[in-house]
Amino acid sequence: MKLATLKSGSRDGQLVVVSRDLSRAVAVPQIAATLQAALDDWSSVAPKLADVAAALERGEAKDSFAFDPKRVMAPLPRAYHWVDGSAYVNHVELVRKARGAQMPESFWTDPLVYQGGSDDFLGARDDAPVPSEEYGIDLEGEIAVITDDVPMGTKRDSAFDHIKLVMLVNDWSLRHLIPGELAKGFGFYQSKPATAFSPVAVTPDELGAAWRDAKVHRPLVVHVNDQPFGQPNAGVDMTFDFARLIEHVTLTRNAEAGTVLGSGTISNYDRSLGSACIAERRTLEQIEQGKAATPFLKFGDTVRIEMFDEQGRSIFGAIDQKVVRLG
């Protein structure tokens, strides 16, 4: 099934079930008012939502209405836990190589993650406000999963069943703030403004054969200002699958229901597929042409991130945002 959260004037919005083709939706207040409420009690709520989804597919859901992606918030408009990995290690290797640094061998076996801000997620069509173009505004196209309660000490083999929903992500980044912040040693904070998510979150079964080994085996299609930018395959060169990432993030902590776990920027060794962030393209330009040519984003620029099934149908709806000046 596919789930979305519509703007309703409340902080957590209104949970709706969306049809597979993204054309229709139905509110489910009698089952769960919000997606977090559904996740808090997923094992009993999910079957009821699935019944509604099935009725919607049959054209039998009462009070269904046209689904308008312009009305969405993030599926979880705010979350208690947002942890983003850097699972496409070839991307890290590339970026380090470009600045003449050696990547430690351990990066191939020990996942890299950061704790992100989760109180203010952006909807798929919300503008992305930034105080200054000087900050080096960049997109990062990613996949994220949402889990139920995952106890501390969960191993990879036990982690698969904790993955309940899948989404697309635009992990907005402010590149020129990153070096100073990382040099301080405590990780990203100011350099990571609010993150945006796809209009709908889907259960893994909606992905069919594209969901296997806790990876999404489809290209992520990225456009910048309506021009094709990249379409790396999210299932290729993902060094750590989501089950392995869950093992990593629960070594010393519980991950509570509604934990959002990201893959990091999708990146393939096959560079002909393009990139899912400007920083990577600039790195490739630097290596190949001696000079980064593609500029970071300016106010008014747009970013579109989408994924299609084998029949060319949008799975999650499109993240389609404009960068705007704060205020």
Added chain:
Amino acid sequence: MKLATLKSGSRDGQLVVVSRDLSRAVAVPQIAATLQAALDDWSSVAPKLADVAAALERGEAKDSFAFDPKRVMAPLPRAYHWVDGSAYVNHVELVRKARGAQMPESFWTDPLVYQGGSDDFLGARDDAPVPSEEYGIDLEGEIAVITDDVPMGTKRDSAFDHIKLVMLVNDWSLRHLIPGELAKGFGFYQSKPATAFSPVAVTPDELGAAWRDAKVHRPLVVHVNDQPFGQPNAGVDMTFDFARLIEHVTLTRNAEAGTVLGSGTISNYDRSLGSACIAERRTLEQIEQGKAATPFLKFGDTVRIEMFDEQGRSIFGAIDQKVVRLG
């Protein structure tokens, strides 16, 4: 007023108003079921809670009952935003000096913060489960504030009024996981297990003259295994006050209602006052005696963190936890 959250079988517990002397409590479901719900609508909810608090002080609150700190969850059992500073820069300077590293001058003017895990906060009397003693288990005694909605771009002068509640914190740390994690460059994750908070959160006015300049001017009294460990004054040597920290954390983001903002380990230049974490004491031992003598914590060890007013009355109740083996 003073607020607490009692265990009720639900994830967010039950909000109660607690008397100034921490002896009595009263549930307020007619006003707000949970502290997050209160914070979501603070300007209209807070006056109603204050009325209940006043009635409780007069002995006129209906259905009040004895307040039992053993029954508390964290005031916010889960939060959407936990950002912890390192505002006592003398502590950072000391630790760096001990390992022969120079602290950049900018650390005196540019705050250091990290994004913490907020989906699984511990109550003041909850055990602290850790998988292994080999991780170097340590406490960090801190102050935290809770804000209402703070818009992106808020300057220090406008930040004071956004501070709605104050709490004590034990920011549990796994010291032996920190060097490896920080070397990877993305900040703390596995090295920071679930954080614990004091039994009650209080409005700044409850601190009287001890609340000024967005700092708490009282000693934080720390015991380890019932032995005095340190009592540094939280109002002394705090390089960045909470208003300045708010300015820092809202440069590129909104901080939504219920944001928990920590001070970092409290530390005074007057080393006779002791420390609020074992790592600092070990550093001082290293410098003074050539060798760190105080061990990190073992399973069964206890940590007590409390703060008293000028009359010796506990302001927040005590964080009093035992370290236990996971499982």
